[in-house]
Amino acid sequence: MENKLQELTRKIYNEGVEKAEQEAAVILDNARKEAAALTAKARTEAEEIVKQARANADEMLRNAQSEVRMSSKQAISAIRQQIAGLITAKVVESPVKDVISDKSFIGDIIRKALEHFNQDAALILPAADQQSLEKYFGTRLNQVLSGGVEVKFDDRIKGGFKIGPKDNSYLISFTDEDFQAFFRSFMRPRTINLLFGGE
Known part of the structure; x- marks a missing residue:
């Protein structure tokens, strides 16, 4: 068992x-x-x-x-714009300053501009040129003033002038900065085309 x-x-x-x-x-x-x-x-x-x-x-x-x-294209474009701007500034600034400093030229433009305002005008001139402009205009400035044109001198204007109605509703600017800006905008495309072949 x-x-x-x-x-x-x-x-x-x-x-x-x-x-x-x-x-x-x-x-x-x-x-x-x-x-x-x-x-x-x-x-x-x-x-x-x-x-x-x-x-x-x-x-x-x-x-x-x-x-x-994209960054390199933008950098190249910016450099081209700067080069064109520098060259354009050199080409434009000196001649514009010469023209704006020509008192007879400015005087002719002021006279023609005043004809269109019918003596209801405000004329703003550069404060730095006050004595030379008064000397240039001589008795004509007194005639302009007695004719109702309001003449002011402004430190902010370096050359040229501004004109508009006495009510200051608008001003037309003929300063050296305006002329330079105009000629730069005119010259810049041509300068770029000349330098870079129209790219």
């Missing part, structure tokens, strides 16, 4: 070990499959992340190159 009990115990033990080994094999197989699935999923996600990172890097590179091209 003892032998049968030992044999039965051994049989139960062996069946238990065999069953445990089978269950362990199933668990181990499932674990391997799950690990393989997780590894495959991780690889796929890693590949997607790398792919997205490369796409982002490529886009950033394209944007940076585009920005550099």
Whole structure:
């Protein structure tokens, strides 16, 4: 009986070990499959992340190159404008100053401008030129003043003059800055064309 009990115990033990080994094999197989699935999923996600990172890097590179091209074009354009501006200023400033300092030329323009205002005008002249203009106009200035034209002198005007109705509703400016701005706007396209071939 003892032998049968030992044999039965051994049989139960062996069946238990065999069953445990089978269950362990199933668990181990499932674990391997799950690990393989997780590894495959991780690889796929890693590949997607790398792919997205490369796409982002490529886009950033394209944007940076585009920005550099645009910035360089703007810088070249700005340099060209500055060069043209400097040359135009040299070409325009001296002749305009010569013309504006010619009292007879300015006097003729003032007389013609006053004819169109029918003596209902305000004339603003440069304060620095007050004595020379009074000397140039002489008695004519007194005639202009007695004719009802209001004459003022302004420190802000360096050359030329401004004229308008006495009610100050508007002023027409003939200052040296105005003439220079006019001639610069006229000369700048020609200067750019001459220097850079019309680009």
